[in-house]
Amino acid sequence: MTTDPWGRVDDDGTVYVRTSEGERVVGSWQAGDPEEALAFFTRKYESLLTEVELLEKRLATTDLSAAQAMSSVQKLRSAVTDAQAVGDLESLGRRLDALSERAEHRKAEQKQAQEQARGQARETKERIVAEAERVAEETTHWKTGGERMRQLIEEWKAAPRADRPTEQALWKRMSTARNAFSKRRKAYFAGLDEQREHVRHDKERIVTEAEAIADSTDWGATAGRYRDLMQQWKSTGRADRATEDALWERFKGAQDRFFAARNSVFAERDAELRGNAEVKEKLLEEARQELLPVTDPREARARLRDFQERWEEAGAAPRDTRERLEGAFRKIEEAVRKAEDQEWQRTNPEARARAEATVSQLRGSIEGLEKQLSKAREAGNDRKAREAEESLEARRSWLAEAERALEEMS
Incomplete structure (x- = not known):
């Protein structure tokens, strides 16, 4: 009989493995020496050992799923339990027990990670759906809104999946938002088409009149x-681009035809009026030399009437010089009128009487203040003396102005 720490071969060739519960027959060997039998069945044990070690390594160093690990442990456990091998099978069983515990732990970790991932996926897709609903309800920039809605659909597709009920509920909201946006956009453009049709009708009326x-x-x-038609055109709104361009070309063509004809006629008239402008240029120069500056308003008024008659007789000036010439002549008229106003103010009896009264009143006030100042100084009252001096200074300044005004009226 040949023995081994974990098994033996009986004289009849029966091979046993030792366990804590006793020996168990694992096979029979009739082909050679008992040592060869033990070596053969030991190699089968080593093969099982290798599989267990590989599974331990995979579970420790890879992301092997808990389900795959449990399945592999179960298969190896069955193989070890009924193994036709010689070796420490019970230690393999204990190692498989440890692997089973680690697989269960990984199962719990993976379940937790899966729940967390689904929670994050739910949050991501809820954000996507919420924005889609906002776009559907609020957006009026249809091109931008349509592009954003397409981007949100792509973000949905790229996002991880949540649990099935959540996915279905959120997708229903997403689909509803997309359909609502499409309906709003369609209704807007339908209304826009109707509005543009009204604009087209109004602008055709404007063009027809033009x-x-x-x-x-x-x-x-x-x-x-x-000018009125142009204001109507601007305030009417816009038709579709093709119609707008075509109607504008017609409107502009009619307007250009009218103004070209008017400009041609005015150009002929202006050519005829150049001589009038030359006459008025000379009248302006003559009027400036004779009337300005105004020294005798009455004589200036008489001479101005002569210039005004000659100005009217000269006739209209061309449009490109009319405003300048008329403005220059009005300045001369204004200078004469202003000189007349000043002369009237200077010679007005009522104004002179008022000026004389003012001068007299101020002189009396100054005389009284001078007496007050003298009394305050004699009494040694510095405060009243200062007040009297300040009042005197102001009244003397007013008197000087009033006397100048009165002198100008003389």
């Missing part, structure tokens, strides 16, 4: 009407 008056020769009234 074309109807394009050949008018009532230059002032028609130019004013074109």
Whole structure:
């Protein structure tokens, strides 16, 4: 009989393995020496040992799932329990027990991680859905809103999955938001189309009138009407781009035709009026030399009337010089009028009487203050003396101004 710490081979070739519960037959060997039998069955044990060690390493160094680890432990446990091998099978069982505990621990960790991941996925998708609902309810920038809604759909697809009920509930909200946005956008553009149709109708009316008056020769009234039509055009709103461009071309064409004809007529008139402008330039120069500065308002007024008559007789000036010439002549008229006003103020009896009364009143006031000052000084009352001096200084200043004004009236 051949023996080993973990097994033996009987004389009849029966092979046993030793366990804490006694020996167990693991096979029979008739092909050779008992030592070879033990070596054969020991190698089978070593093969099991290798599998256990590999599973321990995988569980320690990889992200092997708990379910896969439990399945591998169960298979190895069955293999070890009925193993036809010689070796410390019970130690393999204990190591498998330890692996089973580690697998259970990993199962709990993975479940916790899965719940956490689902919670994060739920938060992510709730954020996505909330923004989609906001876009659906609030956005009026349809292009930007449509792009953002598409981005949110892509973010949804890329986000991790939550639990099935949560996924279904959130997707229902997401789909509802997307449909609501589409309906709002569709309704907006339908209303916009209707509005643009009204604008098109109004602008066609404006263009029709603009074309109807394009050949008018009532230059002032028609130019004013074109200004009114332009204001109406601006306040009407916009049609679709193609219609807007086509109608604007017609409107501008009619307007340009009218103003080109008016400018041509005015240019001819201006050419005829150049001589008038030359006459008025000479009148201006003559009037400046004779009337300015105004020294005798009455004589200046008489001479001005002569210049005014000659100015009217000279006729209208061309448009490009009219405003300048008329403005320059008005300045001369204003200078004469101002000189007349000043002369009237100077010679007005009522004004002179008021000025004389003011001077007399101030002189009397000064005389009284001088007496007060003298009494205060004699009494040694410095405070009253200072007050009297300050009042005297002010009254003397007023008197000097009043006397100058009275002298100018003389």
